Amino acid sequence: MMIPLQNLLDDHKCYEVIRQLRWPDGVRCPHCSAAAVTKQGRDTTQPARRKYRCQGCDRYFDDLTGTVFAGHHQPLSV
Numbered sequence: 001m002m003i004p005l006q007n008l009l010d011d012h013k014c015y016e017v018i019r020q021l022r023w024p025d026g027v028r029c030p031h032c033s034a035a036a037v038t039k040q041g042r043d044t045t046q047p048a049r050r051k052y053r054c055q056g057c058d059r060y061f062d063d064l065t066g067t068v069f070a071g072h073h074q075p076l077s078v
Protein backbone atom coordinates (compact mmCIF):
# COMPACT_ATOMS: atom_id res chain seq x y z
CA MET A 1 0.00 0.00 0.00
CA MET A 2 1.37 3.39 -0.97
CA ILE A 3 1.12 6.10 1.63
CA PRO A 4 1.39 9.66 0.29
CA LEU A 5 4.27 11.45 2.00
CA GLN A 6 2.07 14.37 3.00
CA ASN A 7 -0.29 12.06 4.88
CA LEU A 8 2.62 10.41 6.62
CA LEU A 9 3.96 13.76 7.80
CA ASP A 10 0.54 14.81 9.00
CA ASP A 11 0.20 11.56 10.90
CA HIS A 12 3.59 12.05 12.53
CA LYS A 13 2.47 15.50 13.64
CA CYS A 14 -0.78 14.10 15.02
CA TYR A 15 1.05 11.54 17.13
CA GLU A 16 3.57 14.14 18.25
CA VAL A 17 0.69 16.29 19.55
CA ILE A 18 -1.00 13.31 21.22
CA ARG A 19 2.21 12.32 22.97
CA GLN A 20 2.80 15.86 24.22
CA LEU A 21 -0.76 16.12 25.51
CA ARG A 22 -0.71 12.72 27.18
CA TRP A 23 2.81 12.69 28.50
CA PRO A 24 4.14 16.27 28.87
CA ASP A 25 6.78 14.95 31.31
CA GLY A 26 7.66 11.79 29.39
CA VAL A 27 5.93 8.52 28.57
CA ARG A 28 4.12 6.76 31.42
CA CYS A 29 2.41 3.40 31.54
CA PRO A 30 -1.41 3.76 31.21
CA HIS A 31 -1.85 0.65 33.37
CA CYS A 32 0.29 1.37 36.42
CA SER A 33 1.67 4.90 35.76
CA ALA A 34 5.27 3.73 35.90
CA ALA A 35 7.76 5.97 34.13
CA ALA A 36 10.11 3.04 33.47
CA VAL A 37 9.10 2.33 29.91
CA THR A 38 11.10 0.95 27.02
CA LYS A 39 10.38 1.74 23.38
CA GLN A 40 9.33 -1.25 21.33
CA GLY A 41 9.58 0.16 17.84
CA ARG A 42 6.65 1.29 15.79
CA ASP A 43 3.32 0.05 14.55
CA THR A 44 3.86 -1.86 11.30
CA THR A 45 0.95 -0.21 9.50
CA GLN A 46 1.23 3.19 11.20
CA PRO A 47 4.92 4.14 11.41
CA ALA A 48 4.12 7.29 13.41
CA ARG A 49 2.54 5.22 16.18
CA ARG A 50 5.10 4.24 18.79
CA LYS A 51 4.86 1.11 20.89
CA TYR A 52 6.18 0.69 24.41
CA ARG A 53 6.67 -1.93 27.09
CA CYS A 54 6.26 -1.09 30.76
CA GLN A 55 9.00 -2.34 33.07
CA GLY A 56 6.68 -1.99 36.05
CA CYS A 57 3.79 -4.27 35.05
CA ASP A 58 5.42 -5.83 31.97
CA ARG A 59 2.52 -4.89 29.72
CA TYR A 60 2.61 -3.45 26.23
CA PHE A 61 0.89 -0.27 25.15
CA ASP A 62 1.16 2.36 22.44
CA ASP A 63 0.51 6.03 21.88
CA LEU A 64 -3.24 5.49 21.75
CA THR A 65 -3.78 2.90 24.50
CA GLY A 66 -6.40 4.23 26.88
CA THR A 67 -7.35 7.22 24.71
CA VAL A 68 -10.44 7.91 22.63
CA PHE A 69 -8.34 6.95 19.62
CA ALA A 70 -7.67 3.41 20.82
CA GLY A 71 -8.91 0.84 18.34
CA HIS A 72 -8.67 3.45 15.65
CA HIS A 73 -7.20 1.62 12.69
CA GLN A 74 -7.26 4.45 10.19
CA PRO A 75 -4.56 7.09 10.00
CA LEU A 76 -5.52 9.85 12.42
CA SER A 77 -5.78 12.43 9.69
CA VAL A 78 -8.61 10.50 7.99
Ligand SMILES: [Zn+2]
Pocket residue numbers: 029030031032033034054055056057058059
Ligand atom coordinates in the same frame (compact mmCIF):
# COMPACT_ATOMS: atom_id res chain seq x y z
ZN1 LIG B 1 2.82 -0.56 33.85
